[in-house]
Amino acid sequence: MSISGQAGKEYTNIGVGFGTESTGLALSGNWTHNDDDGDVAGVGLGLNLPLGPLMATVGGKGVYTNPNYGDEGYAAAVGGGLQWKIGNSFRLFGEYYYSPDSLSSGIQSYEEANAGARYTIMRPVSIETGYRYLNLSGKDGNRDNAVADGPYVGVNASF
Incomplete structure (x- = not known):
């Protein structure tokens, strides 16, 4: 199980995961907020x-969107x-998810990308830095x- 929190200049993200750092099935959840x-x-x-030294994830997300x-x-x-786990303390990661208009309601499309690095200070605590992009494409003139x-x-x- 993992619990995480990230803060960017204009957004915050909190998440929880089960099985996200080991092979097999993984379940995750997150909430991202931007005041604007x-x-x-x-x-x-x-x-x-x-996948060799890497661990690849394939899957899907059900997403609730509430754009301003x-x-x-x-x-x-x-x-x-x-x-990509490098040694015992360092990990690089990236992910991308997309939903076209045909699989979305209220928006034209959903696009999310995240890439970063995580350093374990002392198990179970890690710090991370990265770049997150999450866009809800407007629909019907929005x-x-x-x-x-x-x-x-x-x-x-x-844990």
């Missing part, structure tokens, strides 16, 4: 597979990620809502 652009909450299910400019709705996003678009710092606890 709205909120996004999601629950994901993925399959983690070893537009209608609230949902998205069913598909995607995945890669993790503008896009970039809920997250920029660097962040965070803390993670894994």
